Amino acid sequence: MKTFFCPTMVDCGKDVLETLPDIVRAYGSKVFVVMDPFFQDSPLQDKIADLLNGMDIVFYAKVQPNPRDNDINEGAALCHEQNADVIIGMGGGSAIDTAKAINVVATNGGEAWDFVRSTEGTKRQIEKPLLPLIAIPTTSGTGSEATRYSVITNHLTHAKATIKSDLIFPNRALCDPMLTMTVPRKTTALTGIDAFAHCFESYIGSKANDFSDLFSLKGMKLFAENIEKVCADGNDVQARENMALCSTIGGLSITHSATNLPHGIGQALSGVTDAPHGGSIAVCMPQVVRWTLPQGMKRFAETACIFKPELKDLSEEEQAYALPDILEELFSRIIGEKITMASYGLTEDKIDDVVKMAFTSYHGDLSRSPRVPNEEELKELIRSCL
Amino acid sequence: MKTFFCPTMVDCGKDVLETLPDIVRAYGSKVFVVMDPFFQDSPLQDKIADLLNGMDIVFYAKVQPNPRDNDINEGAALCHEQNADVIIGMGGGSAIDTAKAINVVATNGGEAWDFVRSTEGTKRQIEKPLLPLIAIPTTSGTGSEATRYSVITNHLTHAKATIKSDLIFPNRALCDPMLTMTVPRKTTALTGIDAFAHCFESYIGSKANDFSDLFSLKGMKLFAENIEKVCADGNDVQARENMALCSTIGGLSITHSATNLPHGIGQALSGVTDAPHGGSIAVCMPQVVRWTLPQGMKRFAETACIFKPELKDLSEEEQAYALPDILEELFSRIIGEKITMASYGLTEDKIDDVVKMAFTSYHGDLSRSPRVPNEEELKELIRSCL
Numbered sequence: 218m219k220t221f222f223c224p225t226m227v228d229c230g231k232d233v234l235e236t237l238p239d240i241v242r243a244y245g246s247k248v249f250v251v252m253d254p255f256f257q258d259s260p261l262q263d264k265i266a267d268l269l270n271g272m273d274i275v276f277y278a279k280v281q282p283n284p285r286d287n288d289i290n291e292g293a294a295l296c297h298e299q300n301a302d303v304i305i306g307m308g309g310g311s312a313i314d315t316a317k318a319i320n321v322v323a324t325n326g327g328e329a330w331d332f333v334r335s336t337e338g339t340k341r342q343i344e345k346p347l348l349p350l351i352a353i354p355t356t357s358g359t360g361s362e363a364t365r366y367s368v369i370t371n372h373l374t375h376a377k378a379t380i381k382s383d384l385i386f387p388n389r390a391l392c393d394p395m396l397t398m399t400v401p402r403k404t405t406a407l408t409g410i411d412a413f414a415h416c417f418e419s420y421i422g423s424k425a426n427d428f429s430d431l432f433s434l435k436g437m438k439l440f441a442e443n444i445e446k447v448c449a450d451g452n453d454v455q456a457r458e459n460m461a462l463c464s465t466i467g468g469l470s471i472t473h474s475a476t477n478l479p480h481g482i483g484q485a486l487s488g489v490t491d492a493p494h495g496g497s498i499a500v501c502m503p504q505v506v507r508w509t510l511p512q513g514m515k516r517f518a519e520t521a522c523i524f525k526p527e528l529k530d531l532s533e534e535e536q537a538y539a540l541p542d543i544l545e546e547l548f549s550r551i552i553g554e555k556i557t558m559a560s561y562g563l564t565e566d567k568i569d570d571v572v573k574m575a576f577t578s579y580h581g582d583l584s585r586s587p588r589v590p591n592e593e594e595l596k597e598l599i600r601s602c603l
Numbered sequence: 604m605k606t607f608f609c610p611t612m613v614d615c616g617k618d619v620l621e622t623l624p625d626i627v628r629a630y631g632s633k634v635f636v637v638m639d640p641f642f643q644d645s646p647l648q649d650k651i652a653d654l655l656n657g658m659d660i661v662f663y664a665k666v667q668p669n670p671r672d673n674d675i676n677e678g679a680a681l682c683h684e685q686n687a688d689v690i691i692g693m694g695g696g697s698a699i700d701t702a703k704a705i706n707v708v709a710t711n712g713g714e715a716w717d718f719v720r721s722t723e724g725t726k727r728q729i730e731k732p733l734l735p736l737i738a739i740p741t742t743s744g745t746g747s748e749a750t751r752y753s754v755i756t757n758h759l760t761h762a763k764a765t766i767k768s769d770l771i772f773p774n775r776a777l778c779d780p781m782l783t784m785t786v787p788r789k790t791t792a793l794t795g796i797d798a799f800a801h802c803f804e805s806y807i808g809s810k811a812n813d814f815s816d817l818f819s820l821k822g823m824k825l826f827a828e829n830i831e832k833v834c835a836d837g838n839d840v841q842a843r844e845n846m847a848l849c850s851t852i853g854g855l856s857i858t859h860s861a862t863n864l865p866h867g868i869g870q871a872l873s874g875v876t877d878a879p880h881g882g883s884i885a886v887c888m889p890q891v892v893r894w895t896l897p898q899g900m901k902r903f904a905e906t907a908c909i910f911k912p913e914l915k916d917l918s919e920e921e922q923a924y925a926l927p928d929i930l931e932e933l934f935s936r937i938i939g940e941k942i943t944m945a946s947y948g949l950t951e952d953k954i955d956d957v958v959k960m961a962f963t964s965y966h967g968d969l970s971r972s973p974r975v976p977n978e979e980e981l982k983e984l985i986r987s988c989l
Contacts, residue, residue, distance in 0.1 A: 218616035219848070221749075221855075223607075226769075229813075230604035363607075383612075427615075427848055431817045462605070462813055469607075 219426045222383065223472050225352075225363050229392040229462050231454060234353065237268050240389055244349045245302020247273045249323075251292060251316035253308035253355070254278045261355070261396070265307070275299050277319075280308065282493075284315040285372040289329040293322035296348075303349045306387070309408070310359025310368075310494070313352045317367035317385045320347045330371055333378035343384050352387040355396045357460040358408025358495060360415055360468025362390035377488060377578055392465050394457035406448050406551040407495030409460055413440040414483075414498045415467030419474035421516045422585040429474030432466050434523075439463035441524045448551040478505045478590075481582025482599065485575035492561035500558050501602045503545040505586075508598050510537060513587030558602045565603070572596050605812045608769065609858050611738075611749050615778040615848050617840060620739065623654050626775055630735045631688020633659045635709075637678060637702035639694030639741070640664040647741070647782065651693070661685050663705075666694065668879075670701040671758040675715040679708035682734075689735045692773070695794070696745025696754075696880070699738045703753040703771045706733045716757055719764035729770050738773040741782045743846040744794025744881060746801055746854020748776035763874060763964055778851050780843035792834050792937040793881030795846055799826040800869075800884045801853030805860035807902045808971040815860030818852050820909075825849035827910045834937040864891045864976075867968025868985065871961035878947035886944050887988045889931040891972075894984050896923060899973030944988045951989070958982050 228236065241248055248269055256262050257278045266274060277295060279288045296304065296319055304323075306316025318329050324347050325332075331341040352362035361367075367380040400408070416436030419429045440463050446456035482505065483497035492500070506517060511534070518536035522528050524543050528536045549555045563571070572595050575583060583589060590598060614622065627634055634655055642648050643664045652660060663681060665674045682690065682705055690709075692702025704715050710733050711718075717727040738748035747753075753766040786794070802822030805815045825845050832842035868891065869883035878886070892903060897920070904922035908914050910929050914922045935941045949957070958981050961969060969975060976984060 218614055218619055221609075221611075221613040221615070221851070224610035226606065226608040226610075228604055228606050233604055427821070431821045435813070435817045465607070 219428055221428045221473065223363055223386060223469055225386045225388065225390050227363055227390040227392060227465055229458070229465060231394055231458060233391045234264075234268070234393040234396065237265070237351070237391060240351060241269060241272065241303055247299055247302045248275070248305060249296040249299055249301035249303070249319075250274060250276045250305045250307060251280060251312055251319055252276060252278050253280050253312045256308065256355075261307075265305075273299070275301070280312045280315045282311050283370040283377065283487075284311050284318065284368070285370055286329040287372045289315055289318045289369060290322060292319040293329070296323040301348060303351065305351045305353060307353040307355060309354070309356045310361045313354065313359065313361040313387070314367040314369065316350060316352070317361075317387070318369055318380055320350050321380060321385065324348060329369055329380075330378075332380045333369065334381055335378060343382055347384055349389075350387045352390045353396070354390070354392055354461070354464065356400055356404065356408045357397055357457070357464040358411040360412060360464050360466075360471065362387055362392065363465050363468035364472050375488070377484070390465065392461045394454060394461045397457050397461060398451065398454075400451070402448055402451060403552060405451060405460075406444070406548075406553070407493055407499065409440060409444045409447070409463070409495070409551070410499045410548060411495040412460070412464040412467040413437065413444070414479055414502065415476065416440065416463075416470045417520060418476040418479060419470035420520065421513050421587055422475055422477040423587075424474040424585055426474065429470055432470040432473060436463050436466035436470055437520060437523050439466065444547075444551055475581070475585055477582050478509070478586040481575050481579035482571070482595075484579055484582070485571045486558060486561065486563065488574045488578065489567055489570045490561045490563050496556060496561065499548045499552065500556055500561065501599070503541040503548070504598060504602045506544065507541045508601070509586065509588040558599065563603060565600070568596055568599050571599055605814055607814045607859065609749055609772060609855055611772045611774065611776050613749055613776040613778060613851055615844070615851060617780055617844060619777045620650075620654070620779040620782065623651070623737070623777060626737060627655060627658065627689055633685055633688045634661070634691060635682040635685055635687035635689070635705075636660060636662045636691045636693060637666060637698055637705055638662060638664050639666050639698045642694065647693075651691075659685070661687070666698045666701045668697050669756040669763065669873075670697050670704065670754070671756050672715040673758045675701055675704045675755060676708060678705040679715070682709040687734060689737065691737045691739060693739040693741065695740070695742045696747045699740065699745065699747040699773070700753040700755065702736060702738070703747075703773070704755055704766055706736050707766060707771060710734060715755055715766070716764075718766045719755065720767055721764060729768055733770055735775075736773045738776045739782070740776070740778055740847070740850065742786055742790065742794045743783055743843070743850040744797040746798060746850050746852075746857065748773055748778065749851050749854035750858050761874070763870070776851065778847045780840060780847045783843050783847060784837065784840075786837070788834055788837060789938060791837060791846075792830070792934075792939070793879055793885065795826060795830045795833070795849070795881070795937070796885045796934060797881040798846070798850040798853040799823065799830070800865055800888065801862065802826065802849075802856045803906060804862045804865055805856035806906065807899050807973055808861055808863040809973075810860040810971055812860065815856055818856040818859060822849050822852035822856055823906060823909050825852065830933075830937055861967070861971055863968050864895070864972040867961050867965035868957070868981075870965055870968070871957045872944060872947065872949065874960045874964065875953055875956045876947045876949050882942060882947065885934045885938065886942055886947070887985070889927040889934070890984060890988045892930065893927045894987070895972065895974040944985065949989060951986070954982055954985050957985055
C-alpha cells in the first residue's frame with residue numbers, strides 16, 4: 218500500500234511572508250511566536266511585529282540547535298498562559314520542531330518527553346486538539362514545515378527522540394526565499410546538503426514508493442541545478458527560491474519515505490561531536506555510497522545522471538560508481554573546503570561512541586538502507602570518513 | 604507564488620478497502636453511503652455492509668452521470684435525518700462529487716445550487732464544519748478523490764457549475780484496484796483518457812507550476828506505460844493498480860493546476876450530446892493539439908517523448924508535431940475503434956450550441972490554454988473533430 222498525505226498548505230515564493238496577517242487573523246489575535254534566538258531584536262522580529270500590528274504577540278526565543286525538552290516545557294507553559302490562538306514557528310528546523318512540540322504540550326499538558334517514540338512505544342498520545350501552527354523557515358534545508366516529525370533532546374540524559382504524529386503537521390507553511398538571502402555561504406551549502414539528503418535517502422531507501430519518488434526526483438534536480446548558483450551568489454533570488462522549494466520538497470520526500478544511513482551516521486556524529494546537521498551528513502554520504510555499492514546500483518546511477526546528464530550513455534555500473542566522487546567534489550566546492558569527520562573533532566577513540574549511538578538512537582535509519590551494516594562494518598565505515 | 608495543498612490521505616493498493624472498518628470506526632457508527640445506482644444490490648454493496656457490520660448504514664444511490672442538484676438536496680436531507688457521523692462516496696466521479704455536495708448541504712443547510720461558483724460569485728459560503736468524507740473510486744479516471752471540486756447540474760436550467768472549496772477535499776481516499784477489475788474495456792479506456800487529460804492539461808496550461816508538474820509528469824508516464832496493458836487484459840492487477848494511481852495523481856495535478864481546452868470543449872460537447880466524459884475529450888484532444896501548435900511546443904514535445912522515448916534525438920518541433928498522431932492512434936487502439944464527435948451524434952447544426960456552451964460554462968478552461976480560441980476559431984476547431 219502506498220499512502221499520500223501531507224495536510225499542510227505550503228506557499229512558496231518571493232514575499233509570501235506578506236500574506237501572514239490574513240492567515241493569522243483567520244485563526245485569532247493571540248499569537249505565540251517561537252523563533253531562533255538569532256532573531257531576537259532583529260529586523261525580522263520587527264517585521265513580524267509590524268505585520269501583526271494590533272495583535273497580542275509573545276516572542277519565545279529559547280530554541281537550541283538540538284531542542285531541549287525543558288525549554289519546550291517552559292515555552293508550552295508560556296503559550297498556555299497567554300491562551301494563544303495560533304503558534305508561529307520561525308527559523309531553522311530547530312525552531313519549527315520546537316514550535317511543533319510546544320503546541321503538543323501547551324494543548325495536551327504533561328511534558329514534551331512523554332510524547333516521544335521510544336523502543337517501548339509512546340508514553341502519551343496526543344488526545345486534545347492542537348492549535349493552528351504556521352511554519353516560516355528561514356533556511357533551506359530542514360523541510361520540517363512539511364513533516365510530521367519533531368526531533369527533541371532530553372536535557373538530562375541527552376538522548377534524542379522524535380514526536381511523530383499526523384497531528385503535528387503545520388497547518389500552513391510560508392516559504393519565502395527573501396528570508397534566506399542573508400544566510401552565509403557555508404550554512405547555505407550545509408543546509409542545502411541536508412535538503413538533498415532528504416530527497417536522496419528517500420529515493421534509495423527501502424520505504425521509497427511512487428509518491429515519495431515524485432518528490433525525491435524533483436528535489437534532487439532542484440538541488441543539482443541551484444546549489445552552486447546560490448553558493449556562488451547568495452543574492453540570486455531565483456536560485457534562493459528554488460532552494461526553498463527544494464527544501465520543502467525534501468520534507469515531502471521524507472514524509473512519504475524516510476531517511477537512512479547518511480542521516481543515521483550523521484545524527485550520531487552530531488550527538489558525539491558538535492557537527493552541524495548538514496555537515497555531519499556531508500562528511501559521510503559519499504563514503505556511504507561507496508560502501509553500499511553494488512547494492513542499490515540502479516538508483517545511485519539515476520542520481521548520478523541528475524548531476525551529470527552527460528553520463529547517460531555509460532553503463533548503469535559506471536554511472537553508479539561515479540556518484541561518490543560527484544558528491545564529494547560538489548560538497549567540497551560549495552562548502553569551500555574539504556571537510557571530514559576529523560574537521561568536527563572526531564577522533565579514533567570516539568568512533569565506538571558514534572557506533573553505539575547510531576545503533577541505539579538511529580537504528581531505523583540504519584535498517585532502511587540498501588546495505589545494512591553490522592557494528593563492525595559501521596565502525597570501519599566511520600573510520601573511512603575521518 | 605506556488606501553493607501545495609491536498610489534505611486528503613490517499614491510500615492506494617490492492618485490498619486497501621479492507622482497512623475501511625477501522626477508518627470509519629474512528630469517525631463514528633452512523634454511515635451514509637452515496638453510490639452509483641449500478642451498485643444497488645451488488646456484491647460490492649454486500650461487501651460494504653459486511654465490512655461495516657453492526658453500524659447504522661444508509662445507502663443512497665440516486666446518483667446521475669451529471670449529478671443533479673435536486674438529487675443532492677434529497678440525499679442531504681436523508682443524511683441529516685440519519686444524523687450521520689461520516690459520509691462515504693463510492694463509485695465514479697459522479698458518486699464522489701454527489702457525496703461532496705451532499706456533505707455541504709447536510710451540514711450547512713440550504714440548497715446545493717446556492718454553493719456553486721458563478722460569474723456573479725458564490726451565493727453562500729460553507730460556514731459550518733462538514734462531516735468526515737471517505738472517497739472510494741471504482742473507476743480510474745476522475746481523480747475526484749483528491750480534488751476540491753464537485754461539479755453539479757441544475758435540474759431546471761440544465762446549467763453545470765462547480766462547488767469549489769478547500770473544505771470539500773475528502774478526508775480519506777481508498778484507491779483499491781480490485782474495485783476496477785470488472786470495468787469493461789471501453790470504459791477503462793475512456794476513464795483512463797480522462798485521467799491522462801487531467802495530467803496533460805495541467806502540464807500544458809497557464810496554471811502549470813513546479814508542484815503540478817511533478818504530478819502531471821508522473822501521471823502521464825503511468826498512463827503511457829499502463830493503459831494499453833489494462834485495455835488488453837482487464838485482469839492485470841499491476842496495470843489496474845498503476846491506472847488507479849494515475850487517476851489519483853491526475854486529481855492531484857488539477858488540484859495544483861487546472862484543465863483547459865480539451866476539457867472545455869469536451870464538457871460542452873457532453874452538455875449538448877450524451878457523450879461520456881472521457882469520450883468527449885478523446886474526440887477533440889488530438890485536434891486541439893494540432894490547432895494549438897506551434898504554441899506550447901516545448902511541453903507538447905516532452906509529452907510526445909513520454910509516449911515514444913525513441914523520439915528523443917529529433918528536434919523539439921518534430922517531437923511536438925508527432926503528438927497529435929500519437930494520441931489519435933493510441934486512443935483508437937485502446938477504445939477499439941476510431942471515434943469522432945459524429946459518433947456521439949454531433950451534427951453540423953449543433954456546433955453553435957457547443958461553442959455557446961463552451962464560452963458560457965467553460966470560459967476558464969478556454970482561457971488557460973497555450974492558444975486561446977475566439978468563437979469563430981472554436982467553431983472551426985469543433986467542425987474539424989466531426
